[in-house]
Amino acid sequence: MPFLDRLQRWADERPHHPAVVIAGRRLTWAQLRDGAEARLGATGPITALCQENSVDFALQYAAAVAGERQCAVLDPSWPAGLQADIVAAVRAHAVPGQVPDAAADLLADGQPGSTFLIGLTSGTTSLPKAFTRSRRSWQESFEASIEFFGLRADDVTLAPGPLAASLNLYALSECLYAGSEFQTLASFDVGDIHAAITYDRVTRLVLVPTMLRMLSERGLAGGVDAAGIRTIICAGSKLDARTLQAARRWAPNATIFEYYGASELSFVSGAGLPAGRPPEVGGTGIGRPFPGVEVRILDDAGAQVPDDGAGNICVRSGLVSNGYLWGDDGEALRSFGDWYTVGDQGFLRDGELHILGRRADMILTAGKNVYPHEVELALSALPGVCAAVAAGMPDDIRGQRVVAGVVPAHGGLTATSLRAGLEAILPRDKRPLQYFLLTELPATDRGKVSRTLLLDWIAGHDPRVKNLGA
Known part of the structure; x- marks a missing residue:
């Protein structure tokens, strides 16, 4: 069962307690159960749900x-043509489950092994891959995440992103399973989020690193009290030192969790930074495996790699998806027996997983493998650096050379100061050979940092780039 049997329980035990608060509208547990149940007659075997954040989204x-x-959940910001193509693909590929007449109007969970969610991997202009999840896989994920993150019934979780994103959809579902209040907003707004934290008893934040940094820095500047936050959960990328430091100052009593996972794999590993503990500077570690999850590093032939050796991050657990409904190219989700990988590279050290990044991003310089992610984390930990991006530039002698662009937090950054700062935290053969000062990070139209765009800016002498030299 994902969460509906639990929803029935909470509606019976505390019918008038708030269950979901979205964009200022509140549903009690009884209202959520009764409202969803009233919609069953008009809800077919397969739904393509495409709505903005609202209580109507939760009911549907x-x-x-x-x-x-x-249910397939589509991002309402995607172009209409893309949405139509996805709906058509869902209708063509999805196999409806059997809904007995006697159960058609019951708000209850189906068989544990049956498919309930059709997930979409991205929102690009091309048709995204679609994978499926069983009810059992999410129930096991709930049990693992509730234990790992310490979710309590008296927590109030705020996930301020779109419910169409898997991070926030999962947070909603997890709270329904745990009997814990869930909140979100119509759209991301720093002032509204600060107001919710101040007035709505929010104890738990689920968000991506860029959101956390913005909330923390503006909260500190505006005197927003976040002392009541006891848990912060971040996903999407490893937290850089500046974000961690700002979050620690703004929410001094919170345990700050970061974790590694993938839509197709669910949770893999994570770590919590308790209140008062300083963050590790420039590290690539992302904690230990989640409860019920095994992690190994395997090479491309499926052989196990010794500790400290880089290779494919592979997972064996009951949390893994069923695979792709469409779009399977044989590379995005690979298996070695019952070990699965999405191609992310990393290594294990004393039981802790370290992430290096995607193989496609790797820089081969003078026979050495360098992952930009590791370089960026190290640079972001340096005083005066607001953000950083690294890439491999063609080099006649080395094949590629590592170059880095930095967005300064204040003036005074030089290539000399950056080189000196990296000496203690990054091996010599991974350090950039050339530095560029950026007025902003190079990003695509969808806001994703682009290393290719950095190289284009450098080659085209873009005014947003200033060469600091070697």
Whole structure:
């Protein structure tokens, strides 16, 4: 069961307690159960749910996964043509479950092994891959994440991103399973989030690193009290030192969790930084495996790599998805027996997983493998650096050379100061050979940092780039 049997329990035990608060509208546990149940008659075996954040989203989502129903969640910001293509693909590929007549109007979970969610890997202009998840895989994920993050029934979780994103959809579902209040907003707004933290008893934040940094820095500047936050959960990329330091100052009583996972794998590993403990500077470690999850590093032939040796991060657990409904190219999700990988590279050291990045991003310089992610984390830990991006530039002698662009937090950054700062935290053969000062990070139209764009800026002498030299 993902969460509907639990929803029935909470509606019986505390019907008038708040369950979901979205954009200022509140649903009690009884209202959520009764409202979702009332929609079952009009909800078919497969739903393509495409809505902005609202209580209507929560009601329709609960109805869309009842019994043996399946739900695909689409981002409403995607172009209309892309949405239509995805809906057509869902209708063509999804196999409806069997919903007995007697169970058609019951708000209850279907069989544990049955598919309930059709997940979409991205929101690009091309058709994203679609994978499926069983009810059992999410129930096991809930049990693992509730234990790992310490979610309590008296927590109030705020996930301020779009419910169409898997991070926030999972947070909503997890809270329904745990009987814990969930909140979100119509859209991301720093002032509204600060107001919710101040007035709505929020104890737990689930968000991506860029959101955390913005909330923390503006919260410190504006005197927003976040002392009541006891848990912060970040996903999407490893937290840089500046974000961690700002979050620690702003929310001094919070345990700050960061974790590694993938839509197709669910949770893999994570670590919590308790209140008062200083962050590790420039580290690549992302904690130990989640409860019930095994992690190994395997080479491309499926052989196990010794500790400290880099290779494919592979997972064996009951949390892994069923695979792709469409778009499987044989590379995005690979298996070595019952070990699965999405191609991320890393290594194990004393039981802790370290992430290096995607193989496609690797820089081969003078026979050495360098992952930009590791360089960027080290640079972001230096005083005066707001953000950093690294890439491999063609080099006649080395094949490629490592170059880095930095966005300064204040003036005075030089190539000499950057080189000196990296001496203690990054091996010599991984240090950039050339530095560039940036007015902003090079990013795509969808806001994703682009290393290719950095190289284009450098080659085109873009005014947003200033060469600091070697």
